[in-house]
Amino acid sequence: MNIKIDLQMFKGGTSVTNNSTYTPSEYELQLQKAQSNYANAIAPNSLWLNDTAKGLLQNSLGTVQVDYNGLNSNAQNQISSAQTGLTNLTNGELPASYLQNMADSVKSGATKTVGSNINDLGNRGVLNSSVTNKALNDISSNVSDTMAKSYTNNIGTLGNLYNNQIKTAPAGTTAAAASQEAAQQPALNLWNASLGLNGSTSSALSAAAGKGTTTSTQKTSGGGLLSGLLGGL
Secondary structure: OOOOOOHHHOOOOOEEEEEEEEEOOHHHHHHHHHHHHHHHHHHHHHHHHHHHHHHHHOOOOOOOOOOHHHHHHHHHHHHHHHHHHHHHHHOOOOOHHHHHHHHHHHHHHHHHHHHHHHHHHHHHOOOOHHHHHHHHHHHHHHHHHHHHHHHHHHHHHHHHHHHHHHHHOOHHHHHHHHHHHHHHHHHHHHHHHHHHOOOHHHHHHHHHOOOOEEEEEEEEEOOOHHHHHHHHO
16 A cells, blocks of 8 residues: 655644743842932933033133144244354354444443543643543443453343243243143033943942843744654654
């Protein structure tokens, strides 16, 4: 006897379904509730701090960009000018304005001295070529000494001025950067405060996470009529 089985008549097969259920521990549930209550309480404070920080920083020096390129260019020009002046001083060269002022000053003093001496000699009736020449020679010697002392003093004065100019050249950039950071700091403090409000409950909840119970169930469905027939055979 031949048995013919139409497999199309017998559909289906074996299937397995796994279900996993996690039940939080009582402690986790307590912390979740506490965190929820705390979050609801601090949310208005965090938002207020955030908005206040925005109001402080918006359109302030903290966000308005300082022209640091311009400040740096000015500082570099100032340093370059001072270094050129120092180089000239080492070669014995004074600025033209200093030389002119020094010469004018000495000339004015010498003119007054010459006039005063000649007038004094004339009043005393001793004005002759010998006396006049001696007086003029004395004045000339004094002028030379005065010029030499002025030259030396000007060298030292200018050296100090040039060195101070080099040291203070970056002051504008430094002050601008400090001012900008100072304008930003109050807003940053408020933002950090708003973020810091979310504190201990989150860390406690993280530490307690996973301490509950996990339950797994498995459901298996049969292979249908074909499995039963083949098994019987």
